[in-house]
Amino acid sequence: MSKVLEKVMDAVDLETFLVCDSEEEAKKLAVQMMKELGFNDVSTVFVQHLGPGARVRVRGYIYKPGARYNWLFNKKD
Amino acid sequence: MTSQKKKVLLAPLDPVHDIGLKMIKRGLDLAGHDTILLPPDYTPEEIVKAAIDNNVDVILISRTLGYRVAEILGSFIDLAEAAGLRERVKIGIGGMAIKPELAAELGFDAGFGPGTTVEEAVAFVEGRRYVKEDKGARKTKKDLTEKHDYAFKNKKIEKLLNAIADEIIEYAKGKTTPGIERAKIREKMFEASDEAELRQLRKEYAAFCDDLVKVYYEKGALKEKTRQLTSEELNALKSYLEKTKSKMKPSLLQHTETNPVVFIQYGTGCPFMDIAHIKTCEAWGADGVVHFDPSWGARTEGFYEGFITHEEDGSVITYENLKLIKDALMPSTLWQVRAHRGLNTPETVFLAGKVGADLTKINIAYGSLGGGTDPERLAVDAVAAIKYAARFKLPFDVVTNEELCGVPAHKAFAGMLIVAMLGLKLGARPILQPLFCYSPEVMISGQMEDNYVDFNAAKILALKSIVNAPIWCGAPIGFLTQTEDRVQSSLSTALHAALASSLEVDGISIASADEAYSGGPISAAARVDTLRATQSAFRFFGHTKILPTEKAEVWARKIVEGIEQTLESVVQNGSFVDSLYKGLLGSREEGAYPGRAGRGTVKNI
Secondary structure (H helix, E strand, O other): OOOOHHHOOOEEEEEEEEEOOOHHHHHHHHHHHHHHOOOOEEEEEEEEEEOOEEEEEEEEEOOOOOOOOHHHHOOOO | OOOOOOEEEEEEOOOOOOHHHHHHHHHHHHOOOEEEEOOOOOOHHHHHHHHHHHOOOEEEEEOOOOOOHHHHHHHHHHHHHHOOOOOOOEEEEEOOOOOHHHHHHHOOOEEEOOOOOHHHHHHHHHOOOOOOOOHHHHOOOOOOOOOOOOOEOOHHHHHHHHHHHHHHHHHHOOEEOHHHHHHHHHHHHHHOOOHHHHHHHHHHHHHOOOHHHHHHHHHOOOOOOEEEOOHHHHHHHHHHHHHHHHHOOOOOOOOOOOOOEEEEEEOOOOHHHHHHHHHHHHHOOOOEEEEOOOHHHHOOOOOOOOOEEEOOOOOOOOHHHHHHHHHHOOOOOEEEEEOOOOOOHHHHHHHHHHHOOOEEEOOHHHHHHOOOEOHHHHHHHHHHHHHHHHHOOOOEEEEOHHHHHOOOHHHHHHHHHHHHHHHHHOOOOEEEEOEOOOOHHHHHHOOOOOOOOHHHHHHHHHHHHHEOOOEEEEOOOOOOOOOOOHHHHHHHHHHHHHHHHHOOOOEEEEOOOOOOOOOOOOOHHHHHHHHHHHHHHHHHHOOOOOOOOOHHHHHHHHHHHHHHHHHHHHHHHOOHHHHHHHOOOOOOOOOOOOOOEOOOOOEEO
């Protein structure tokens, strides 16, 4: 995990508009995008496809409850 | 006026925008300064000439458009320099296009970006250091019950409630349960004088627990996905909290004195993540926080001990966990520990009182019709729990979530009012908590086909016509109207908050923008979304009222009639507990099923 991502309290949400043909395609693309960005624990929060594409919000969890949160340990760098 | 009178030139170096300068001019005029406001679209040369001609002390320039901003402002400051103004005139620049760094780079004396207050600009003119008012620092802990005397306006309902509550108290006399016994033992544990006594008490406590908890007291074993927090983690939390507390400058959500206090609900499973979310919500203005325990905890006899985290929804109740959270809160934050639906109701209220919670939650009707606990068990437990609430001076809300099962509002309200009256008789201070949402009842019968306003308004009008008691809309407001879209979700929450405020309720519980998302834990960012939306709604409406249609009054009357009929049927039946089994306060057909957890555990002493 990058040092910057360690500072994320719990999750990174990525919101964008994907040019695609269906909601299913949007879901696949959104998850693939997050995986390519290096997120492992990925979940689609919101997807709505209309006309030219889909509004999506996809989430990459950095920490889930019960994990060891690195931001808690006050590392400076 | 405390400072020397100044002559100020206000000039929009912009084709059209000058609203900000007009506001500042008003502030300066009120402070006793002389002001000259130039119209928009003057050139830098014309502004410099006006400054010289009027022999001003201060020039305030504004610029809204970002286009060529650095070039135009640079040209202005060069001209001012060349005209000899820089030595004797203070020049400030402000507006949407301005960043303080740019102003400093170009040689202005001050730069005021978006969000600058009139007071800030006046302070610059007067040469004073501006101290921003910290509204959050004025936050004080609110008492939701203080304005209410519990006087009944509907005497018929009062009489019926009196009869039912007396019957419940009589029913519970001479009865005990494992939950009541554990609460008594837990209290003795706090008073234990040595380790040997504590060991013995733990043994006695374990005898009243389910196997899941018993093995903890026998072997130290916890259920799966659950673990004790390490001392390294606890030390890190201490440092994190010290640092975070020192940085807290909480926002204020309320815009008027009639806006309700705003609660958020937490229960991530981990007390550390809970604390991180709580501090985030406090910073963004939440007035109160509600502790959600795990659903398995409500159906398990007994509590663990220690600092425990687990990887499922709901945060485990132990004294140590609660203490961690209590110590993390701001002094103004209201804190509720729920005890309303499970097998640990008396001990939960005892622990909440012992650790210093402000509120708890108890409801026999919901807990036994929608929460899975046997009606007889919960009735006996609730009487003991309410006594603890009275002893620790903990107001408790009476939630009506059985509506979410499909129970009509009038029946849920009848159950709520019975428990509220029981609370009053036992010396506690109940708070009515109607659902303020899109409940199954109205989905089926259509009262919200046109709008979400009328039926929610009807509920509040009905309750207010019955008794002068505090009302805390829950939980969360707007439930089942929110979608996974965070914008829609936040807006829907904010509109419900505005409606609740318009109806002058005392409190509301709001969800995060993740309310309808079920794919994982909710995020801190999603909590900020709805807090900001609620703040905007309060700002937007101020003292303005939302006007329901005439249907609200009609439905309010019907709800009151329904409550009267339901209470009459309970009185005629003769036993409150039996009425729960029989479905008088919500039937199987309506989606209410008497719970089975703890059945057969009530014992006569």
